[in-house]
Amino acid sequence: MPLSEPAMPLSEPDMNEVVGSHDLLLITLDTLRYDVAAELAAAGRTPNLSARMPGGAWAERHAPGSFTYASHQAMFAGFLPTPATPGPHRRLFAARFAGSETTAADTYVFETPDLVSGLAAAGYHTVCVGGVGFFNKRGPLGSVLPGYFQESHWEPEFGVTSPTSFEAQIDRAEKVIAGLDPGRRLFLFVNVSALHQPNWFHLPGATREAGDTRATHAAALEYVDRHVGRLLAALSGRGPAFAIVCSDHGTAYGDDGYTGHRLGHEVVWTVPYTHFFLEAR
Template identity: 75%
Template structure:
């Protein structure tokens, strides 16, 4: 990562609330052609989330604690704030002295931009400004929210505007928090109703919706130079699993998340 930082653009796309089992099943069923075309081997990596809800998990990720491989470690990290005794900081880790990755990249010449989704990014109060406030540029609109059936395509259009407005020589770190998978998501499944509510099936339909538009995001992020992309969930969510519903709780459906990182090569 010490060679990547300063040379390539960077994308962190969090698919908010995406369950690992739904992501794995959807990929295996061929329902995610654009994502699986980019994922190494066409499969999601099974990892453990650094938090069990959006605010906690993103604070950790911005400090370099991306989801951890679901196997005994330690596992070297891509990014890490300098911390004495860290067992997951290795020679190839990009280590920074700043308190978070966003600030560290800005200090190295990156333009940092946030396109929010769920309420922790809505900038409507003090709490909703904490995470977007790390970035030089941040965007949130009602069209990006969990209540919008067209949230992700609106976020992608915003990303296209961000890239178009940026000096071609300025490296970019773009963060996108995709809200479509978060409850409510019933409206992504044709024929579903508000009364029937959200299920693993509507969750999967929301993921397929994201896949239909993610190619545009990948294309704009590779339009200027090579881009290193991390695509992952920040936490999962329960749909009645063992009696649990939702997240901010310690169930396997919440802690286990899909992850992938890869390069997006510029057009020939």
């Protein structure tokens, strides 16, 4: 199926001017495939996300990892998904590292091993609202990623088995935002679990027995789109913000015989990405 026209190149802000003056929001739409995201945007099925994206279209990028843990470790080190065109491409954030070819004058360079602690050192309050199991804090492995943050949240209602996971995550984010000192900058990270398997319950008429499909994956993205405006509004109520919305990896639904992720198929490595400013309201 043909996708939308290629997205216009994203303007790359000087992050040295953004950090300190804006709140920061990173939303990872866990497991979202680029082809599904692009098709829904072109068909007008994700109007709230499309209204924020430059040109109304996703940028096509390559994931830094093929599953949640690996990809988020890379992103928290400053390696966001890379444009799917020959580079090098300068990065928005980077740890100070001699010889880096993707660090430029308008890259925000932090002096710590990871972006989260780098932003904390710059005066940000760092908050994680987790989704998939790597954020559930129910054991050592599930505590690594949320452990980067000064404040982290996870409940079963945020996880992959909940049909209302994103609404519950937004409820928690709103409470966190309401309780913050308005004079302190915020870095909010939300790992959205709704796209991850199981997602059959997001498509009317689908059944547990029939399982997850590309169509139920698309229905999960429509569910997220219906509610994302509430999260963006809560953040913009604090003042100006800069938002990054992307997938950490895709997933296969029988493509060339493959199912799932943590594998080297194109649908796993190719992900949607966008970033945009939120004006204070």
